[in-house]
Amino acid sequence: MPSEVTFWVQTVLNCLGLGGLLLIIAIGLNIIYGINRVINLAHGSLYALGAYFGFSLVASGLNFFLALLISPLLVAGVGLLIERSVINPIRKRPMLYSLILTYGVMVFLDGMTKYIWGVQPRFIATPAFLSQTIYLGGIPYPFYRLFLLMVTALVMIGLTYLLGKTKLGISMRAASNIPEMVSVLGINMNLLHVIVFALGCIFAGIGGVLAGPLLTVYPMMGHEMLISCFVVLVIGGLGSLRGAVISALLVGFVQTLGYIFITDYAMVVVYVMMAVILSLMPRGILGEGKFE
């Protein structure tokens, strides 16, 4: 296989992989903003928590796939505790306060994570068949990354179905557009908020467990992911699902290609992109509030 082709096939797959991971996490952040109107700065820490739960579950002997299912639920549990105890009480206050609050939650969670699991990086052990190298027509590629893409696709299909065909999904879309109308129509907004927050945490948790075997589990992982996610959201438009897909792919490509060709300034390119798009189209590529 000529090395050029190998290189480009691997690179395209890498871009998609990164985009996929970003998408899963960014969607969680997105729905929490779109419906709960909370900018959850602790989202990155919840993602990290998902990875750490995944690590502990697998280390104690549980099957990786089971951990992939259970860990997000644990994260949702933690998230709900936080939501009910601290985020909900300040719902009526200006959004600014949810910013400081979630910042405080982020610092707290980071500290707790460090306290419980220590500072050294951890790997999540995956079953042998997942961590093998497969050869696509002679081109070596980690099977795990393809698995990541498959999971992303599944999650997106599930989400589309949820939003399009279920009552919950329709309520969510309505709530993101016109919150006042939704409660008038008799939908329990409180319950909706709880469910949506939990769902957002589940996405973060899934992202965490998926990222664990790949990127290692370490205390700062949430921070780095959070910034990339914000870029994705901003470019795609806060509250827009379709926008998130496009921008996640865009950021995935720009970041990956940036690292290859410009190495040190890769992230700057991403920031410049965000600045340009925000200045010209302040509501993101597809506009915000359109939750579809």
Added chain:
Amino acid sequence: MNKQGPNPKNRFLMLLGGLFLLAFLVSLPFILDNRFYLRLATEILIYGLLAMSLDVLLGYTGLLSFMHAVYMGIGAYTVGLFLKYLDPTSSVWVLLLFGMVITAAIALPIGWVQVRTGGFSFALLTIAFGMMLYTVVWKARDITGGDDGLIGIPTPNISLGGWVIGKTSDPITVYFFTLAIVLLCFLITWRIIRSPLGAVLESIRENEERASFIGIHVHRYKLFGWMLACSLAGVCGVLFTLLKGSVSPTMMDANAGGAVLMMTLLGGLGTLWGPFLGAGVFIFAQDYISTMTEHWMIFLGLILILLVLFIPKGIAGFRNYFTTNQHP
């Protein structure tokens, strides 16, 4: 929003309170017999001014910035480089002017682009531009030292006219100098905020659309608020370099930006003096707690959460801020 001018009785009380505070601050070096605490107090004054400048931006003009510390960094690096490579014995007044002007020059085009948006978009743009500036400082290792920081910065004398007051390496001298500059900046900003100009800024904060309907050039005034805040931040940077003697990129990264935002919010938005308390509490708490335990993050996070839940208006309490729904 209640903006009655203070009646004579209130005015008198405020003046008395202010003098009392001033007396305390001036006598501080003699109350504290320990050099470390005096330097900590100086640092709190500087960050207090930075937090106050963010209050000008956020509390009065209604623009949120996540990376305001970047502009302090620019002021700090500019002066550090000036002292190290251009003129080690430069007058501190020249340095103040230089730092402020350069910071303003850089903030101007960025502000011009940013004020065209508002709300959350504005905030995210501050992150984008802030990270770009941070990266430039980081990458220009040959000039700035990168993450090794800028060290070996000379300590000039502080002199007025021909009279040398002292060296910046002397904690007492630098404390009084910082106090004087901070007070000066505070009074100037206070005057501006209390003037019709300040009223315009507040009207923009309350409702941008309505303000433009009555004929206010919203962008122009937002830019003014931005420039005032960034210039003050530049001054903070100069004071910082004179105090510390070294500069490093960590003072202007995302963490630093978040920290100064917390200080401002803790102290109380829209008060101008509240952020000073916020800075004091934040720095002191972070330092004190991290001495006690290496798991200081847990406590800091808890304190922030509790403060938001139970003392939402910050320590100083604020006037009617955010009475309208602020959705980006």
Added chain:
Amino acid sequence: MKKIILITVALFICSLTLNFGSAIAQEKKPIKIGVPMTLSGMAAQVGVDNRNGIVLAAKHKKTILGRPIELLIEDEEGKPEVGVRKAEKMVYKDGVVALLGVAFSGVGLAIAEAADKMKIPFLTTNVMTPKLYGISKYVFRCGQLADDQTAMAHMLGIKADPGLKNRTYYVLADDYAWGHSCSEAFIDLAQKNGIKIHNPKYDNAALTVADWSPFISKISAAGVDGMYSCLRSPVVPRFTKQASEFGLMKKIIVVAGGSPSEADLEAGGEAEVGIVTACAWSWDINTPASQKFAKAYWEEFKAVPPSQGAQAYVGAMMLFHAIEKAGNTTPEKIIQALRGATFDGPYGKVRISPKDNSMRTPAVLTETKLAPKNPYGAKIIKKVLVHLKPEEIGPPE
């Protein structure tokens, strides 16, 4: 306003109480040593290893000049300005006689400058930057090999081994001061010694990179058979694990300018085999002194004894013994005792050269392999390939 007066009074009372605190502190008997260390952030594991080594040294030494040792360990978060603040606090408020530790060059340089101003001895156990050489008569380096020493150790190892000598090396550096310093030192030596470098302008990876696939693809496409990594310790195992999934580790040997710590190697498991790296100590060294240290570390911390722990241990011991030799705690006496000081420890005799206040130390070149049965439950061992003498790795005096 009443509020202002109330707050002012509160501040006044606070500032008074601060004084009482410091007054009491002056009267205590122990010898206090300030240890600013990075215990959070990206290099936290390095900080923890260093701290453990220092704590163990204090435990073994027990007393200096008949007085118990008290370590004041504080987290400077990897930020130079916090480091300076902590250093000033330790000196002015807590009355420490010396400063010890620090994981990062940036913090180390800032504290070095502060130590010089405060006229307090400062010994770093992990700072590698060449900028520290001769920076101040109060500042000393002992512990982790400096950048130039590391490059030399690797160069000697590569030249001595036919399996390494003929490879072409791709150089990848973390994009911060240490990464650049490490790469430049190596490339410079390589060009002088005829070792092939694929990219003399070396590639930089931003500190936030978690997904190494772009770089892995690039290295694959370049067709090289060797790599010199100037990635920081916690990142190396991540890189090699991802690389092995791409089948890259079968094609290249990684020489790690930044020695991966034992904890990180354990986390990565089998994917971490085949990394060549130089350090001062590995628990593979079979001398009685070395094994004694390894056992003691294991007893105390129940973790695989790390190179950086041993290095910090030696640094701390060097300082403690120097204070002992000085006879009292005045800074001038201590720094006099430190110049030319020696300590014979887990990896032999280490000496601080009076020429540049930095250490001359033996080192070992190691390669990671699957560990034989061992009392630490370790899966990976840094197997010693070559022992290097102090005068071989320099710097020359």
